[in-house]
Amino acid sequence: MSSSVKTEKASGPFSNILVIDLTHVLNGPFGTTILSDLGARVIKIEPPGHGDDTRTYGPFYKDQSLYFSFVNRGKESIVLNLKDEADKAIFLNMVREADVLTENFRPGTMKHLGLSYDDLIKINPRLVYASSSGFGQTGPFAAYPAYDTIVQAMSGIMSMTGFPDGPATRVGTSMSDLCAGVFMFCGIASALYAREKTGQGAYVDVAMFDSTLAFLEHGFMEYVATGKPLHRIGNRHPFMTPFDVFQSADKDFVICCGNDHLFAELCKAIGRLELITDARFLSNQSRTENNAALKSELEATFKTQPAAHWLKTIHDAGVPVGPVLNVAEAAVHPQTVARNMLIEAGGVRMPGNPVKISGYEDPPVRTGAPTLNQHGDALRREFAVPAKAAAE
């Protein structure tokens, strides 16, 4: 692939891959960021005006939209008006050389532009063409307006999150968007692998709705087993106890006791030996039935000391335990730093790449997100329509 506009980046398994990226906002750009992190050259096509909408979204850091920066690091940017014939010709030249095309417009938009999968494989049969959308390219709700909150609501994940006496609760991150982005990457990587055998591209159709359904786990099991929806149970485990969040004299922390042995070790460590032989707490099943009473007993002790005391005491006893950290604490946790999950790209700190593969760089400092049309001139030269072809 051409590399006249070369940015410094991690070499990776996809270092020979050229991605033409029409995605915007969150789900598509998150997926193509993984491609970029794993070595692909990603050219982001942005519309005239302010480009990707997220360039205008907060929060900002030194005039950079963090929303945009977090999911566009390492990419190149060019503004193209796909309704303009000259710009479209440059775009089609890119497609001819590309390995992957990604888009997350509403279903039907690319066809309306004459840029559907069927259109583009005519000029590049090796193209892997990936679409990410709210509800997918097919089915009665394909055109239904989709925001992360709508998909979280309709997929059932909100109904599973929260407390029995409280409302259905949105997951505090745009998990439907992000899951779709990762699954789009999965489809692209799989289709690129298959292309090595077949020589042919493929069409990848990923939906935020499908991706969230695939994550429902226990709620879906409960429905299949009983035909009924799961009742929300807050932070505790459905069938292991004590396995929950607990209050101390200061901060909250979690304990995960999966069996009688760990429960006994916990009781010994905190000086509450009588709980081991309490008839209400003899088995995991009885502890689960009496979870409110047990929580009350345990918290009576926990509230006498700060969380740091209990974390050390309980961990030293071999019982799984951990603090409830806020993001500011998690972001600079020694493990976060050791795993290179706090990187700097274009002068902005952000989460790193969780896909660690031996033999490739995982640099702590990377190329940042591009300014709007930063690579426009160079890319227009690189993918210029030849004078001869233009004259035809």
Add this chain to the structure above:
Amino acid sequence: MSSSVKTEKASGPFSNILVIDLTHVLNGPFGTTILSDLGARVIKIEPPGHGDDTRTYGPFYKDQSLYFSFVNRGKESIVLNLKDEADKAIFLNMVREADVLTENFRPGTMKHLGLSYDDLIKINPRLVYASSSGFGQTGPFAAYPAYDTIVQAMSGIMSMTGFPDGPATRVGTSMSDLCAGVFMFCGIASALYAREKTGQGAYVDVAMFDSTLAFLEHGFMEYVATGKPLHRIGNRHPFMTPFDVFQSADKDFVICCGNDHLFAELCKAIGRLELITDARFLSNQSRTENNAALKSELEATFKTQPAAHWLKTIHDAGVPVGPVLNVAEAAVHPQTVARNMLIEAGGVRMPGNPVKISGYEDPPVRTGAPTLNQHGDALRREFAVPAKAAAE
């Protein structure tokens, strides 16, 4: 690859791939299920006794553990004791023919068994070896006990989920486990692609902790912008209003108004024209500042009619809206069925495969999860140590 023990399954991009799967419980098996869905042959190695712990977990349906069934469909099962020399020899024969090996033991366990990546590439340099763990193979917390709840707590995702006046809230699904499973698949697919170029395998090291950090989105942005943790804001959008859950006369529903135009359309549709010109609600910023007052005004109207009325009225006005569904409703939603996201495997209904790739089957009825050691005899014959080699 050998296929004497052939199960009927979707052909897919990985139909030539043999996976030796040592993973158990949730994160690893979820990742290798995606491989199975996309055509790979996955041989699950289970320990003597009751096999994978999740075979004993509820909920059950017709004596099948749904927990086990949901993340082991389409796989083969053999019981091997890796501490027994004869069984280990069969295992090593499998490794010699395998493309992928997966494991999610505590870091160090495979090395202790003499089965580390460095050990196994000596007998199969093309092996892609993937480890999934709670905190990763490296760093000061590599050995820290990890359950999904502990990782959710320590990664910050719990601190972001829930309401301002309520506690940090666990995401109602094991999202740290599931994210690690998907990212493990990402690493495997990427390494298999690269192997086509290099001829060499690779080591993939994925952690639940890293995977969750990669999903923090807005919370991480807020920390980078301000140095402070995000305050929980419940179900509403941080900077768009009205973009929240609302109560009707019966069920809750969500509205996503991203701009002034949509807000005006909403007000017209529900007969509350005066809100458009209300000084508190003139701009998105002022609506966000006065979100509690606006919510109260809107709900005064919404509580006069059931959700079905408002969903139709508001949708017809072109404003993004959707119901808050429970999992029983989401599982049989027309879009779920149309997208083949409600499949049947081994007589059990479960979520389908969200990675849709053209040219491959996406069957609504699939091979279920194996019984313990279901393929043991056949696999012992297929991968038997030759008499000659055994005699040496």
